[in-house]
Amino acid sequence: MSRAPASESRRPADHGAASRTAHLVGGTARRALPRLLVLVLALCAWQLAARAHGSVYFPTPARIARHAYDLWFSGPVGHVFLTPPAVDTILPSLGRMSAGFVLAAVAGVGLGMLVGRSPRAYALCDPVLQFARAVPPPTLVPVFVVVFDFGTPMQLASIVFSAVWPVLINTAEGARDTDPLRLDVAAVLRLTAVERLWFLLLPSALPRIFAGLRLSLSLCLILMVFSELLPGTANGIGFALTDAQSRSDLLTVWAVLVLLGALGYLLNTGLLAVEKRLTGSRTRTHEGSRKGRTT
Amino acid sequence: MLRLDSLSQHYGDQPVLRNITLTVPDGQLLCVVGPSGCGKSTLLRTVAGLLPAREGTITIDGTPVTGVPDRLAVVFQDYGRSLLPWLTVRDNVALPLRRQGLRRAERRAEAERILDRVGLTGAARRHPWQLSGGMQQRVAIARALVCRPSLLLMDEPFGSLDAQTREDLEDLLLEVHRTDGTTIVFVTHDIDESVYVGDRVVVLTPGPGARVALDLPVELPCPRDQIGTRGLPEFVALRTRVGRAVRTPSPAVRPATPSGGRT
Numbered sequence: 018m019s020r021a022p023a024s025e026s027r028r029p030a031d032h033g034a035a036s037r038t039a040h041l042v043g044g045t046a047r048r049a050l051p052r053l054l055v056l057v058l059a060l061c062a063w064q065l066a067a068r069a070h071g072s073v074y075f076p077t078p079a080r081i082a083r084h085a086y087d088l089w090f091s092g093p094v095g096h097v098f099l100t101p102p103a104v105d106t107i108l109p110s111l112g113r114m115s116a117g118f119v120l121a122a123v124a125g126v127g128l129g130m131l132v133g134r135s136p137r138a139y140a141l142c143d144p145v146l147q148f149a150r151a152v153p154p155p156t157l158v159p160v161f162v163v164v165f166d167f168g169t170p171m172q173l174a175s176i177v178f179s180a181v182w183p184v185l186i187n188t189a190e191g192a193r194d195t196d197p198l199r200l201d202v203a204a205v206l207r208l209t210a211v212e213r214l215w216f217l218l219l220p221s222a223l224p225r226i227f228a229g230l231r232l233s234l235s236l237c238l239i240l241m242v243f244s245e246l247l248p249g250t251a252n253g254i255g256f257a258l259t260d261a262q263s264r265s266d267l268l269t270v271w272a273v274l275v276l277l278g279a280l281g282y283l284l285n286t287g288l289l290a291v292e293k294r295l296t297g298s299r300t301r302t303h304e305g306s307r308k309g310r311t312t
Numbered sequence: 313m314l315r316l317d318s319l320s321q322h323y324g325d326q327p328v329l330r331n332i333t334l335t336v337p338d339g340q341l342l343c344v345v346g347p348s349g350c351g352k353s354t355l356l357r358t359v360a361g362l363l364p365a366r367e368g369t370i371t372i373d374g375t376p377v378t379g380v381p382d383r384l385a386v387v388f389q390d391y392g393r394s395l396l397p398w399l400t401v402r403d404n405v406a407l408p409l410r411r412q413g414l415r416r417a418e419r420r421a422e423a424e425r426i427l428d429r430v431g432l433t434g435a436a437r438r439h440p441w442q443l444s445g446g447m448q449q450r451v452a453i454a455r456a457l458v459c460r461p462s463l464l465l466m467d468e469p470f471g472s473l474d475a476q477t478r479e480d481l482e483d484l485l486l487e488v489h490r491t492d493g494t495t496i497v498f499v500t501h502d503i504d505e506s507v508y509v510g511d512r513v514v515v516l517t518p519g520p521g522a523r524v525a526l527d528l529p530v531e532l533p534c535p536r537d538q539i540g541t542r543g544l545p546e547f548v549a550l551r552t553r554v555g556r557a558v559r560t561p562s563p564a565v566r567p568a569t570p571s572g573g574r575t
Binding site: 196198199201202204205206207208209212216217220 | 357360362380384385386388390393394396398399407408410411455
């Protein structure tokens, strides 16, 4: 007897959830549409202008897309449609970049926590950090070429040494901004150093850490390409770029540029998704606590 | 037994507390009242071992307080900041149990038991920011009780709650005190609350350099009740004495001696 009302009461709830989802999807589409519209308009303008101009140096986007597809994405299903040149070009670059990004993130968060938690270390390190951050990252590459010679170690060092600063500085700031009352709470609960780090300092600093990671990620992409432009590289997206340039293959140069843009966009979207997942409860915190206080 | 012996505290050159001597027997609920900014919170932070005493000593059962003492718990006024928003209610409450070497399931079970006790059955898996202010402060109280403290410090815990919620939580506190017999130091600026809740009320003089202005036992019948107790003539007489002491104009005019007899 008790089952019937339960299933009955579930039905309107399900219906509500479905309509909510539909509403949500509709809302997302409505918000995404204007942005897509601008993109589509820009592509159309580009297409028309390039066609009217008819220059070899400025191919139409349709030709670029077609070329990129033939070059990289017309492979067998088993290889996720990647052609052998794509595997040789994109994967090594992505490998260097992700290795560099992970190293920079781990080192940046670790050192940032150390520097941020000690006022003295912060005061001592701040000028050095500001200086290190102010140096334009690509200018360090020649230094690393001398230290490491050409090759992957040099490329990794360039990426890590450029990308580590935003994470480090932001993490240090985040750790410094930890609510003093929460530090008192941690002291009163007598959390161990590890517990304090895991349950208080890292979650508190997380929004700042991600701000640093986003900056780092774009630096990683820049440095990955830049370090591959130098001699001594036999694969990678940067190499494909210089190689095509030396063969006056402008179509491939454009295809590489589009590929880099798409890659940067995808990686950033991925990072944002991770951030949203990790800091979801945090962003709703402010809403929640305000609501809590007024009721 | 908690003993404060000639305790003084400063911020820089500014004296905050001057020569405070108090003995709190086991199981007493002591209310500390004073005008805002007189150093009540500083007193509490010093007892909690969060601030080193500038002069004088604090002992708990004869052991001097140098760091945060064992079996001490604190409830702060600002529940929104004192709870960790990224943990669920249950994980917030279970956090102090980690150091007791309990397994995860045991910690959770214990946390849920305490949550039942403070009237939060069913809120275990929610996040603090999904609860009302009064419920959040109940979570903070549960977190304080979960380690079975022998000394509980409360820093204006109900100061930012509405009147109805505040009365409910006062009664919850009295119930906890009656069943557990925990020694409680309860800081408040609310005179009525101090008399309603306390076994004893200590009034501090206005700062800088607060001293004990009045030390008054509260001999009201227990269990107390919001309507009945507050209507008793003894309650009114006590709150008048405390109120007069809080409003004493200047510590320079009326020095350290308790002036309770003058009401």
